[in-house]
Amino acid sequence: QVQLVESGGGLVKPGGSLRLSCAASGFSFSGYFMTWIRQTPGKGLEYVSYISSSGNAVYYADSVKGRFTISRDNAKNSLFLQMNSLRAEDTAVYYCVRESRTSFDFWGQGTLVTVSS
Amino acid sequence: QSALTQPASVSGSPGQSITVSCTGTSSDIGRYEYVSWYQQHPGKAPKVLINEVNNRPSGVSNRFSGSKSGNTASLTISGLQADDDADYYCCSYTGISPHYVFGTGTKVTVL
Numbered sequence: 422q423v424q425l426v427e428s429g430g431g432l433v434k435p436g437g438s439l440r441l442s443c444a445a446s447g448f449s450f451s452g453y454f455m456t457w458i459r460q461t462p463g464k465g466l467e468y469v470s471y472i473s474s475s476g477n478a479v480y481y482a483d484s485v486k487g488r489f490t491i492s493r494d495n496a497k498n499s500l501f502l503q504m505n506s507l508r509a510e511d512t513a514v515y516y517c518v519r520e521s522r523t524s525f526d527f528w529g530q531g532t533l534v535t536v537s538s
Numbered sequence: 539q540s541a542l543t544q545p546a547s548v549s550g551s552p553g554q555s556i557t558v559s560c561t562g563t564s565s566d567i568g569r570y571e572y573v574s575w576y577q578q579h580p581g582k583a584p585k586v587l588i589n590e591v592n593n594r595p596s597g598v599s600n601r602f603s604g605s606k607s608g609n610t611a612s613l614t615i616s617g618l619q620a621d622d623d624a625d626y627y628c629c630s631y632t633g634i635s636p637h638y639v640f641g642t643g644t645k646v647t648v649l
Contacts, residue, residue: 465541465627465640465641465642465643466584466627466629466640466643467636467640468636468637468638468639468640471637480635480637482635482636483635483636516583516584522589522590522593523570523572523574523589523590523631524572524574524586524589524590524629525574525576525584525586525629526586526589526595528583528584528585529583530582530583531583
């Protein structure tokens with residue numbers, strides 16, 4: 422069955438960096454767009470970044486543009502999110518999500534990122 | 539692009555039907571047939587219930603149905619069950635940045 426397992430979250434100081442990883446299994450990873458969606462108690466769900474199946478096209482929300490970088494390794498069925506210059510408002514649970522038919526059909530369990538001094 | 543507007547809470551008794559609304563604009567819900575709905579239990583990841591306004595993915599109960607009129611989408615839960623007690627979010631494609639916008643979320647309480 423489809424599985425998405427995130428890792429790499431944790432506590433980091435403002436201005437610091439983290440690299441999130443997502444290990445995918447149970448489907449043809451290279452055939453799907455993949456996204457990162459985050460959730461905060463105050464702002465709800467936010468579409469952060471997506472990457473096309475080949476990796477040639479990427480998108481970033483304005484709130485993270487210039488600070489976050491999404492990438493993927495289709496040979497290793499893995500998705501990544503490099504997060505630099507982290508701010509307090511980046512504190513959230515980050516989900517690795519598969520995109521299909523203009524919706525999000527499988528979600529990982531999420532990894533918590535806390536940005537605090 | 540602002541979040542889609544949902545009621546903060548909706549409640550109903552077991553067996554009843556309830557409807558959760560999701561109001562957007564002519565730039566998102568009103569323009570595209572790409573509205574999806576998600577259910578989230580506490581401490582769990584969201585789960586897709588509806589895509590493309592009224593399509594149920596395989597495995598989703600037919601008690602869940604979706605519709606759209608103008609700039610407002612709706613999720614109807616019929617035959618309310620205890621396990622339906624959860625948070626529900628709508629989502630629409632926007633075509634521009636951000637590509638997708640989510641709703642503010644609705645807490646459904648089964649009385």
